[in-house]
Amino acid sequence: MSREETVTSRRALLAGVGAVGAVTVLAACGTDTEAGTGSGTGQDPDPTEDPGGDSGGGGEVIAKVSDVPVGGGAIFAASEMVVTQPTEGQFHGFRAVCTHQGCPIASVDSGTINCSCHGSKFALDSGEPRNGPATRPLTAREVTVKGDAIVLA
Template identity: 85%
Template sequence: MSREEAVTSRRTLLAGVGAVGAVSVLAACGSDDPAGTGAANNGADPEPTDQAEEPGGDTGGGEVVGKVSDVPVGGGAIFAATEMVVTQPTAGQFRGFRAVCTHQGCPIASVDSGTINCSCHGSKFALDSGEPRNGPATRPLTAREVTVKGDDIVLA
């Protein structure tokens, strides 16, 4: 094989590798919509698709997180099925948060002593705002809007 043929072969190989790389990049830039419905996710939490209606009637389309009676005044409860923590800082005032610590993604372990607590590294968050009260977390918990429909706490 001559030097010219070897250079051409390398050029052909590199051009082919470049083409495969370009196709891979373009494919990665495609839609986040795996079903091809045209709705982009944009990094938001996915909408629930099969919402089982709880006994007691229509919840207005939101996912039932839990019961009002499960969340004590001045405290809160963790609902693992929806990866949420719901607090009731004062009577009738419900706040919802994603039950994942913003420090390193550990699950929230408890709600007691007036704070939402991560057991991994000791971060504690405020019941009413999800703001960190004790580090190492420096960002608040991700808020999730909840409403009360009858006896149910519903993800809005």
């Protein structure tokens, strides 16, 4: 093998190794929360918390029932969630990220879930857009009530 062929082979090898490394780094940076399949927190729920006295399963405790006003909602940034209570005792959970361009949800007031980036507003009960530019609903996340706690199902 000539010196020129050896240098070319080394360059090809290093380029291949660099490409594999870049793909590995990019894959590690991705999350499954975009599809609504993860909690987005990267943390396990506290195994010592059992808000409903039922140790037969359940998910991450998001909030207390008293934290979510009737006819409104609250944002829980640590869990990347917005929880609403359109009518008393009826709770809905959504991913707190606008479906327009991925901005975080900023507030829940005046009967809608609001994104401050571009003015999108979403329905409390369904997450459907009420005012654009968003055209897709917020990603629903199932929540249940256990005792006085709202739990990600």
